[in-house]
Amino acid sequence: MCHVKYRGKAQSSPQQQQRAQSSIGWGVGKHQHESIISPSVVSKSKCPLRSWGGNLECWMCFSQLYPTNNDRPMCCAAARGAGSWLSRSQQKLREEGRKPSGHADKEVMAATVLTSLSTSPLVLNPSSAPTVPEPGSRAWKDVLSNSYSSSTSGNWSWDTSDQSVPSTPSPPLSNDANKNFPLLTPGDDVNEDVPESTHFMFEDPIPRKRKNSMKVMFKCLWKNCEKVLSTSSGIQRHVRTVHLGRNTDSDYSDGEEDFYYSEIEINMDSLTEGLSSLTPTSPTTCGPPPVFPLPLTAVPHSERINMNSSHCPTPTLLSQSAPSTLCHIRTDHAYQGPVIQVRTVSIGEKRQPAAITHSTVIKNHALITPAPKSAPGTRKPRGEAKKCRKVYGMEKRDMWCTACRWKKACQRFTD
DNA sequence: GGTGCCGGGTT
DNA sequence: AACCCGGCACC
Ligand SMILES: [Zn+2]
Numbered sequence: 001m002c003h004v005k006y007r008g009k010a011q012s013s014p015q016q017q018q019r020a021q022s023s024i025g026w027g028v029g030k031h032q033h034e035s036i037i038s039p040s041v042v043s044k045s046k047c048p049l050r051s052w053g054g055n056l057e058c059w060m061c062f063s064q065l066y067p068t069n070n071d072r073p074m075c076c077a078a079a080r081g082a083g084s085w086l087s088r089s090q091q092k093l094r095e096e097g098r099k100p101s102g103h104a105d106k107e108v109m110a111a112t113v114l115t116s117l118s119t120s121p122l123v124l125n126p127s128s129a130p131t132v133p134e135p136g137s138r139a140w141k142d143v144l145s146n147s148y149s150s151s152t153s154g155n156w157s158w159d160t161s162d163q164s165v166p167s168t169p170s171p172p173l174s175n176d177a178n179k180n181f182p183l184l185t186p187g188d189d190v191n192e193d194v195p196e197s198t199h200f201m202f203e204d205p206i207p208r209k210r211k212n213s214m215k216v217m218f219k220c221l222w223k224n225c226e227k228v229l230s231t232s233s234g235i236q237r238h239v240r241t242v243h244l245g246r247n248t249d250s251d252y253s254d255g256e257e258d259f260y261y262s263e264i265e266i267n268m269d270s271l272t273e274g275l276s277s278l279t280p281t282s283p284t285t286c287g288p289p290p291v292f293p294l295p296l297t298a299v300p301h302s303e304r305i306n307m308n309s310s311h312c313p314t315p316t317l318l319s320q321s322a323p324s325t326l327c328h329i330r331t332d333h334a335y336q337g338p339v340i341q342v343r344t345v346s347i348g349e350k351r352q353p354a355a356i357t358h359s360t361v362i363k364n365h366a367l368i369t370p371a372p373k374s375a376p377g378t379r380k381p382r383g384e385a386k387k388c389r390k391v392y393g394m395e396k397r398d399m400w401c402t403a404c405r406w407k408k409a410c411q412r413f414t415d
Numbered sequence: 416g417g418t419g420c421c422g423g424g425t426t
Numbered sequence: 427a428a429c430c431c432g433g434c435a436c437c
Binding site: 382383386387389390403404406407408409410 | 417418419420421
C-alpha cells in the first residue's frame, strides 16, 4: 500500500503549518489504508471520562443542578489537572449542547441559592464589600475574572486531587434539585447551631469522603490568632465576632470571614503515629504555627477555592462570598509521601502559597493518585518486530504509520 | 541510550 | 477525532 501524504489544504492550520516547517508534508492526513486496517487502534486508551456521558459539573456545589454520573473514574483526576476535568473544547461542546437552558439555570440557581443564603446586598455587589483586604480580594477577583473570561463556556471544574479514597466513590447524586447537596454525612458538625441551609452551604463537602482518620479543621488566619475550630461555621462565627467585630448575636454574614480562615486536614493516624515532622495543629490549641500564612499573603478559604477551580462560573455573577460558598473546593497537592493512600493532606502546613503552578498541580496530583501503572512485569513485552521508527528512521518519519507518528502502538508492524 | 507506546493533553 | 508529547518500561 502506498502512503498518502496530504499537502496544501491540510497545512492550513497554524499547527499544521508549524509542523510543515519541521517536517514537510508530514503527517497531515490519514494514511488511507491505515484507517481501514485499524481505525480504532490508536484511540482506545482514552481516559474514561472522555466517553463519559454524564454531566460533570461540580457535584460538590452544583450537584442538584447538574447531576452527575456518580461512578466518577478516578483516573480522570490527572486529566483534570489544574482544575480541568474536561478539555476546554469538551467543556465548550457540552456547554453548547446545553444552552440556553442549562447555563441559565445554573446561573439562576446559583444566584437563588446565594440570595437565600444571605440577604446582604453585598453579595450581589462585589464592589461594596467593606473591609476586605485589598491584596486578597483583588487577587481572587482577578483569578475569577480571568478564569471566567478564559472559559466563557461557563463550564468549570476543579482539581479534585482531594478525592481521598478512590475506592469510595461519591454516593449517587440525585437528579432532584430539591434534594440538594447530598454530600454531608449526618452528624457532621451536628453540634453546630447552624441552620441546615446554611450548614450545607458552608460546610465542606469533602469530609464525607474522608477516611475516618482524617479530620478537617478550620483555622483562623487572623494575625497572631491561631484559633482552630472543627467547623467552618464555627470559624466563620469566630472571625465575624472576634476579628471583624460583627454582631455576636447575628448570623448575618457578608462572606468576608471567608478570607480569614483556612481549612486544614489532619491525619489523626499520623498524629498518633508520631509523625511529628508535620506538626499538625492541635484541634483545640494553637500548636506551633508551621508555615501558616498570614491573612494577606495567605490563600484563605475563599480565595483558595478559586485558584484551582479555575472555571467556576459563579464569580462574575455573584459576589465575593459566592465562590466560597458555592465552590468549597480543596486544593492541596502536596506530596505526602508514604501515607499517600489516605492522602495526608495538611493544608496549611504544606502549602506554599504562590508557588503552586499548573505543572506542580499536575505532578503532585500524579503523585497523590496512585498511578494505575501496570505492576512490574504485567506490561506487555515488547514485540520482536521492528516498527516504523526503526524501519524508516527518523528522517523518513513521514513514512511511519499514523500510530507510530503519534507514538502509539504501531499499526503496520504488529506483533 | 534507543525504542515502543501508554496515558494524557491540546486543537 | 486528530494530533502531539512526557515519560517510562523494555531492549
Ligand atoms: Zn508503525
